[in-house]
Amino acid sequence: MENKGIFITFEGVDGCGKTTQINKLNEYLKEKNYNTVVTLEPGGSEIGKNLRQILLHHKGFVANKAELFLYLADRAQHTEEIVLKNVRDGKIVLCDRSIDSTVAYQGYARGYDIDKINLLNDIATGGYKPDLTLLFDVDTDISNLRVGKTKDRLEKEGIEFQNRVKNGYLELAKKFPERIKVIDANKSIDEVFSQVKKIIDEIL
Numbered sequence: 001m002e003n004k005g006i007f008i009t010f011e012g013v014d015g016c017g018k019t020t021q022i023n024k025l026n027e028y029l030k031e032k033n034y035n036t037v038v039t040l041e042p043g044g045s046e047i048g049k050n051l052r053q054i055l056l057h058h059k060g061f062v063a064n065k066a067e068l069f070l071y072l073a074d075r076a077q078h079t080e081e082i083v084l085k086n087v088r089d090g091k092i093v094l095c096d097r098s099i100d101s102t103v104a105y106q107g108y109a110r111g112y113d114i115d116k117i118n119l120l121n122d123i124a125t126g127g128y129k130p131d132l133t134l135l136f137d138v139d140t141d142i143s144n145l146r147v148g149k150t151k152d153r154l155e156k157e158g159i160e161f162q163n164r165v166k167n168g169y170l171e172l173a174k175k176f177p178e179r180i181k182v183i184d185a186n187k188s189i190d191e192v193f194s195q196v197k198k199i200i201d202e203i204l
């Protein structure tokens with residue numbers, strides 16, 4: 001294979017365990033002497049930190065389409081500044097959320113047209129896609145308990161919204177079985193990680 005890095009995204013409803021597993025995988029890969037970068041959307045770039053603050057914590061009204069474009073602005077900046085740069089440098093880029101979050105949340109859950117979102121995602125990324133996406137599928141009553149009381153703006157949308165997100169993600173996994181691997185995230189942290197490790201060991 002050419003000397004090029006890998007772009008891996010972590011997806012799933014709020015509280016499914018993405019951040020927990022991205023950190024575990026990062027430790028695992030570093031022990032094996034791989035060069036890794038851990039990043040996230042929204043918020044992985046300098047501009048993105050400001051956008052994240054608005055997206056997750058703005059107190060007043062945020063129009064659905066404004067929300068959509070703020071995520072896309074973050075993605076456009078992040079893809080160029082962080083993801084592509086590091087992949088070209090041969091790094092393994094581990095990214096907490098990306099294109100599929102927008103399809104699942106703004107598309108399947110909020111009802112915005114999926115084809116249009118795909119087009120907008122393509123504009124933001126220049127058509128660049130993750131090499132691998134790990135989808136942490138969890139029952140939303142379990143993830144809701146994990147998130148606890150300190151909910152952000154989207155986590156406050158409630159269980160039906162989270163269920164639409166969950167089912168949207170599963171639709172995506174059916175459409176793109178080569179790229180998106182579904183992980184049973186109802187299990188313990190270590191059991192979830194052993195599923196992650198199995199998939200990663202196969203591709204490295």
Ligand SMILES: Nc1ncnc2c1ncn2[C@@H]1O[C@H](COP(=O)(O)OP(=O)(O)OP(=O)(O)O)[C@@H](O)[C@H]1O
Nearest residue numbers: 013014015016017018019020021146187188189192
């Ligand atoms: N498999 C698991 N079993 C039990 N608790 C877990 C598991 N995975 C993560 N947790 C706990 O659940 C909480 C949420 O996990 P985490 O922050 O990793 O989820 P997340 O998907 O990153 O959520 P968000 O979308 O809100 O960022 C944390 O307190 C974490 O320690």
Ligand SMILES: [Mg+2]
Nearest residue numbers: 018019020096
């Ligand atoms: Mg997280």
